[in-house]
Amino acid sequence: MYDNKISIEFLSKSQNEAFARVAVAAFVSQLDPTIEELTDVKTAVSEGVTNSIIHGYENREDGKVRIDASIKGDEIEIVIADFGRGIEDIEKAKEPLYTSRPDLERSGMGFTVMESFMDSLEVYSEKGKGTKVVIKKKFDTELG
Ligand SMILES: Nc1ncnc2c1ncn2[C@@H]1O[C@H](COP(=O)(O)OP(=O)(O)OP(=O)(O)O)[C@@H](O)[C@H]1O
């Protein structure tokens, strides 16, 4: 069972990326993170939401992005889901510097950033159905 959980859903508009980042950061604050830990989580959420908007929905603004964040003990799990085009080859997509959109001047580092700033990254996707990214991080909370 989770100690606490939030869900938010928003349209795939680029201005909602900042909203999502701040909303998740506010939720994570109850774990008493350091500034650095908070920045790591915000950056990871930002990468995931940006991917859903520009890749999942190819910049269409009428898609839905859903974030479920849950706290269990001193760990946060964040699920970022879209219902867009999906990823054909997940392993390839996760490789550093791989991007399907060099034309948009993407650098292909989003998944690598999420992986290094968080403790774990899992990607589930089905072509034409959507993508779900699960990221987790443990915090050094001082108990007692
Ligand atoms: N939600 C998604 N839906 C569809 N494809 C995705 C999604 N997220 C990632 N991808 C695919 O995985 C590739 C790698 O993603 P990653 O975030 O690592 O790099 P990028 O977005 O291309 O560049 P950067 O994040 O550095 O701007 C993308 O180019 C895209 O093809």
Ligand SMILES: [Mg+2]
């Ligand atoms: Mg990216």
